[in-house]
Amino acid sequence: MTKFKQIQFPIHSALALVLLAASQSVLSHTRLEIPVILESAGAVGHGGTNVSNNVVISHGCGDGTNVIASSVVFPDGEDSIIKVNGVQTTSAIHDFVSNWGNRNQKIMNHSVFKFEDEKMDPLGNVVGFWVKGGAVPDYYTAFVPFRTSAVVIEPTSCAASVKVVLGIADICKITNVAGFADGKLNLWTPAVGSAYDGPGMHGYNSPATLTVMRDLDKNPLDAACGAGDAIEIIPSAAQMNRDMPIVHNGTQIWPKP
Numbered sequence: 001m002t003k004f005k006q007i008q009f010p011i012h013s014a015l016a017l018v019l020l021a022a023s024q025s026v027l028s029h030t031r032l033e034i035p036v037i038l039e040s041a042g043a044v045g046h047g048g049t050n051v052s053n054n055v056v057i058s059h060g061c062g063d064g065t066n067v068i069a070s071s072v073v074f075p076d077g078e079d080s081i082i083k084v085n086g087v088q089t090t091s092a093i094h095d096f097v098s099n100w101g102n103r104n105q106k107i108m109n110h111s112v113f114k115f116e117d118e119k120m121d122p123l124g125n126v127v128g129f130w131v132k133g134g135a136v137p138d139y140y141t142a143f144v145p146f147r148t149s150a151v152v153i154e155p156t157s158c159a160a161s162v163k164v165v166l167g168i169a170d171i172c173k174i175t176n177v178a179g180f181a182d183g184k185l186n187l188w189t190p191a192v193g194s195a196y197d198g199p200g201m202h203g204y205n206s207p208a209t210l211t212v213m214r215d216l217d218k219n220p221l222d223a224a225c226g227a228g229d230a231i232e233i234i235p236s237a238a239q240m241n242r243d244m245p246i247v248h249n250g251t252q253i254w255p256k257p
Ligand SMILES: [Cu+2]
Pocket: 028, 029, 030, 059, 202
């Protein structure tokens, strides 16, 4: 027994170090303050719970740089990439979420970034937001607040969770797409083949996510579903190219056209 314990200790401390290193590298990237939320299984529009959240900008583009703007995109569910247990499917998000669309709204806050606005699709649904006119030092953390309205997981589906993949750019220097590089901006985007993939850059294919867990008490899974499926919704390249730019008063200010 004593011998077993002696072996066990170094394994645990090695594991603790690995976990610490892993959590620190995650913390150093731009993520959501609350990355996992519970669905509201109540009727849409009645007693749904809103979750106030923040995009957490954890660092800038290197010593001496300031984050001056940020751009955030949520998958619109129109041409989004949908995965079931990691495998891409032709199913639509509506097969798994009863009320997808317009779930996320910016919470106004001019204390860090002077200017902001929501991004809308042609139907007026919010598909993201941008902020600009700030100067967040590299060593600072900044919060960009938004709110998620109740997401209802389709009761007839086997979805146990829905992971929403975001596209985010933290911008230190306004450039055109060709000028994207470490030191100028951080791209926290899914690599879907858009102009905002940022291959080789610090945050390559390391997007922030918001996972909605099914409320298994109020919205139980059918026994045939077993443990249920992990669904993922990722913005398409076409949506990223359309919605990532910052357009202020009708003029695209980032990236430089
Ligand atoms: Cu980082």
